[in-house]
Amino acid sequence: MAAAASYLPTLGSAPKPFVCAAHHPRSSQTMSSATAACRRGGGRIIGCMETARDCGSASHHCAWANIRLERWEGDLAVQGHIPAWLNGTYLRNGPGVWEVGGGEHAFEHVFDGYATLVRVSIRGARGRAVGAHRQIESDAYTSAMACGRPIMREFSQICPRDPGSLLDRLRSAVGLAAGAAMSDNANTVVLPLGDGRRVLCLADVNKSSVLVDPETLDTIGKLRYMDRLWWWRCPVQCTHPVVTRSGSGDELLTLLPDFARRGYLVVRMPTTTGSNEREVLGRVRCRGGPTPGWVHSFAVTERYIVVPEMPLRYSVGRMLKSEIGPLYILDWLPDSGSFMHVICRSTGNTVASVAVPPFVAFHFINAYEERGDDGGGSMANAVIADCCEYYADPAIIQALALHRLRSLDTAKELFPESRVARFRIPLDGSPLGMLETALDPDAHGRGVELSTINPAYTGREYRYLYACSIRRPYNFFNSLTKMDLVEKDAKSWHEEGTVPSEPFFVARPGGELEDDGVVISTVTSMDGGGYVLLLDAATFQEIARLKFPYGLPVGFHGCWIPDKSH
Ligand SMILES: CC1=C(/C=C/C(C)=C\C=C\C(C)=C\C=C\C=C(C)\C=C\C=O)C(C)(C)CCC1
């Protein structure tokens, strides 16, 4: 306890130290000097962060530094006022460990990092918050820690197996390189299932479907699907399933790229019954290219599912041969065309499939049905789908390489610009869709990423979105912006030297306005500090910050699990 306290001078009460749960024989190498300094009693690692000491002096921002402790939990110092109605758990996923074996094996890309969950249990009624982080114990992470080197392939990294193994000799005999097993490193999304007692963690271009307990952050196991859709045909999945609420319970909708038939399976699974069987709702045939376009996210409306087909495509050849190209295991094939497909949620039929201008987007923001001027007719004229788009430039993938992120301050290259792009997909059989910029990009510093909306507006006409943005002249996401798509204006939050993660919107229970709620983001400061920021979603003014005793690693996506007792 004393060791931890020395790092936490500002906390009101001392944190509860945790014993490192899975202290793998070789993992102590990765914690080297930090571990040595932090060992107390029986060699146990207790609440001490190397990042807390190293960030300030490191040559790069703390957001890109490895977290050196598998888990921590403690009270957070509250500055400001937590709304009394905000009672629940905020969970956030992201990469946190990019090095194995004491730095001997360092990953190249931000997407490669082993998943670190951050949890903040907020009791607004008492003005208190408890923070925690913990590594997800995926097979990829535990095997890397046990062996002192990565065993499974990550986004940018192939890890050859023992070339002498029988399997690899067989692979060589049929012309495949000795490739590493596909990773289950679930570092991107956290999705509460059913009543929120189990949370599904996902990433893409891998086979992750890891279940965690949101209270303890224990890795409970895997969601093993009974539907046999995985196997060789659909080995990867879209990272952002959409959960929609209906009278009969929640339903998860997602896309499985279909490599055998060059398309996507649109699947659904009830989440309230504890099911692990996905039902195929429909199929989309890709219109271009040798393989399906990479699909990180998609959008739904009340009646339709919107399936994007980007010219940034999965490279099946690279996946099989364990080869890495300029875009890792993706290929940019602009001549293969860009398309948007619309599937009817009740029949599974494709009701529109249009060619659109080329685009590159990780994240779809929302979609809705556009009706005629009378507004009351039951048929929609078109589907509107919005996304954070990079002007059809796949260079964003390379810009997220760690060496690039770690040298942003001195970089001469401009970080790729992005915009809120709006597709209009006609439903009258026209062959072409439209793509335009929905908001002056200068309103968000020509950077928009990791967007959220009020979830009650998913699939419906909406007005507000919250996203990471840029305050120029800085060359990276250093701000948060609320955008008003009706008034076409924006409000921003910015603090010098910080990297804020996805601004996650939480609605006030009983609130009627679209922006009645708070926005939560985890923020990492240049000096090694870290805090959870609460903004009033209407005014976009800071209402509280909940301070961690160490700098948080960069985050991807979050979720909110309301406390049932309130
Ligand atoms: C806006 C911030 C960031 C920038 C994020 C950008 C530009 C894109 C994020 C895309 C994501 C989250 C894609 C995830 C892909 C996951 C994969 C392929 C996982 C594979 C696992 O094996 C930062 C850079 C996130 C910093 C915060 C703010």
Ligand SMILES: [Fe+2]
């Ligand atoms: Fe994402």
